[in-house]
Amino acid sequence: MKGVAWLFPGQGAQAVGMGFDLWQRWSAAREVFALADRALGWPLARLCFEGPQAELDRTERTQPALLATSVAAARLLQELGYRPDAVAGLSLGEYSALVVAGALGLEEALRLVEHRGRYMQEAVPEGEGAMVAVLGLEREAVARACRQAAAGGGVVEPVNFNCPGQVVIGGGREAVERAAELLRGMGARRLLPLRVSAPFHCPLMTPAAERLEPELRALRIARPSVPVYQNVDARPRRSPSAIRRALIRQVDHPVYWEETLRAMWRDGIRHFVEVGPGTALGGFVRRTLPEAEVSHVGEAAEVEELARRMGVGG
Numbered sequence: 001m002k003g004v005a006w007l008f009p010g011q012g013a014q015a016v017g018m019g020f021d022l023w024q025r026w027s028a029a030r031e032v033f034a035l036a037d038r039a040l041g042w043p044l045a046r047l048c049f050e051g052p053q054a055e056l057d058r059t060e061r062t063q064p065a066l067l068a069t070s071v072a073a074a075r076l077l078q079e080l081g082y083r084p085d086a087v088a089g090l091s092l093g094e095y096s097a098l099v100v101a102g103a104l105g106l107e108e109a110l111r112l113v114e115h116r117g118r119y120m121q122e123a124v125p126e127g128e129g130a131m132v133a134v135l136g137l138e139r140e141a142v143a144r145a146c147r148q149a150a151a152g153g154g155v156v157e158p159v160n161f162n163c164p165g166q167v168v169i170g171g172g173r174e175a176v177e178r179a180a181e182l183l184r185g186m187g188a189r190r191l192l193p194l195r196v197s198a199p200f201h202c203p204l205m206t207p208a209a210e211r212l213e214p215e216l217r218a219l220r221i222a223r224p225s226v227p228v229y230q231n232v233d234a235r236p237r238r239s240p241s242a243i244r245r246a247l248i249r250q251v252d253h254p255v256y257w258e259e260t261l262r263a264m265w266r267d268g269i270r271h272f273v274e275v276g277p278g279t280a281l282g283g284f285v286r287r288t289l290p291e292a293e294v295s296h297v298g299e300a301a302e303v304e305e306l307a308r309r310m311g312v313g314g
Helices: 020-025 027-040 044-050 059-079 093-100 106-123 139-150 173-185 203-218 240-250 257-266 280-288 300-310
Strands: 003-008 086-089 129-135 156-163 166-172 190-193 269-275 293-297
Touching: 003 059, 003 093, 003 280, 020 027, 020 044, 020 059, 020 300, 027 044, 027 059, 027 106, 044 059, 059 093, 059 106, 059 269, 059 300, 086 093, 086 257, 093 106, 093 240, 106 203, 129 156, 129 173, 139 156, 139 166, 139 173, 156 173, 156 257, 156 280, 166 173, 166 203, 173 190, 203 240, 257 269, 257 280, 269 280, 280 293, 293 300
Parallel strands: 003 086, 003 269, 269 293
Antiparallel strands: 129 166, 129 190, 156 166
């Protein structure tokens, strides 16, 4: 039997209206959003459903909003009797994966990622950092351009290795812009600025990592029900202490998503289900593992379709 992994999105997947049809259709989804509103003390559900987009894009709002929406979709699949064999999440999505696998409580995770988002935003004032997705160049070429740009001052590094031919760079805005010009001259097919308010997973996030570390050390982490493949090294973990150490490193270290997908494939995963808003992760799977089966579950109709295909819930 082929293994199934659930994948959870990170920042950039947020959109006004996300989760609304789940909330309309199922009590399990309504319970997740109600819990989030209580835990955070502000109307997360209304922000997800009605916006405004500018407020939803604020990092300290984006992170709990995406976590709640992704977990709501996953809870519906679980209620229908569907279970993964492994989980992983891109950046912030790692927290969704840990909640769904039972390693983190949802309330604690919501409050933690709200703090995580605030610390990240405060580490680099809005407008002073940038992230750009680089398409069509090899990793070493991207790294070389970043080194050359950083020699002129500032921080810029490869921070997300998403799939073959797509690497995200991040750092100070001026250094990122210099790197982008170099990459354009090296033949990059496209350069896509990301809709984020801080440069994640680069050394500029070290102050945020240091502020978050005491909270992560105090966090209750249980043994997950399935392996959780973590961003910092693409390794599957079930040990709470090892999960904690990887979460501490995650904030200011690169995300090795392509390696994560390949590690899952080596371990027998053949069906990848993107759970939550957006469809970027499915695209990364298709470009990394063309033979894999890919599904998406973010809306009510997709929940029902996947349940029908898998023969669960009926």
